[in-house]
Amino acid sequence: MQRVILQVPMSKDLKEKAQSASQDLGFSSIQEAIRVLLTKFAKKELSLKVTEEVEEVTRLSKVAEKRYKKAIDDIKAGRNIYRPKNKEEFFKMLRS
Incomplete structure (x- = not known):
C-alpha cells in the first residue's frame, strides 16, 4: 500500500481544539x-449531516432558582446529605 500525505490548512485554534477532542475520545493523535x-x-x-444548532436556554423561575441555590449551598456545606454505609442501604434508599 502506497502512503500519501494529506495537508489540510486550518487555523491553529481549530487544530488545538481538534487535538484535545481526539484525545478526549481516546485517540493517540489527531x-x-x-x-x-x-x-x-x-x-x-x-454519514455526515451539517446542521446549524441554536442552543436553547432554559430560564428557571425565581422559586426554582432559590431552591437550586439552597441545594447547592447545602451540598457545599455538607448539610442534608445522606451517605449510605453499604450497597444494600443504598438500594433500599433508592427503592423507597
Whole structure:
C-alpha cells in the first residue's frame, strides 16, 4: 500500500481544539482520529449531516432558582446529605 500525505490548512485554534477532542475520545493523535474518520467515510460507514444548532436556554423561575441555590449551598456545606454505609442501604434508599 502506497502512503500519501494529506495537508489540510486550518487555523491553529481549530487544530488545538481538534487535538484535545481526539484525545478526549481516546485517540493517540489527531492523525489517528482523521485516519479512522476517513477510513469509515471511504467505506460509506459514516454519514455526515451539517446542521446549524441554536442552543436553547432554559430560564428557571425565581422559586426554582432559590431552591437550586439552597441545594447547592447545602451540598457545599455538607448539610442534608445522606451517605449510605453499604450497597444494600443504598438500594433500599433508592427503592423507597
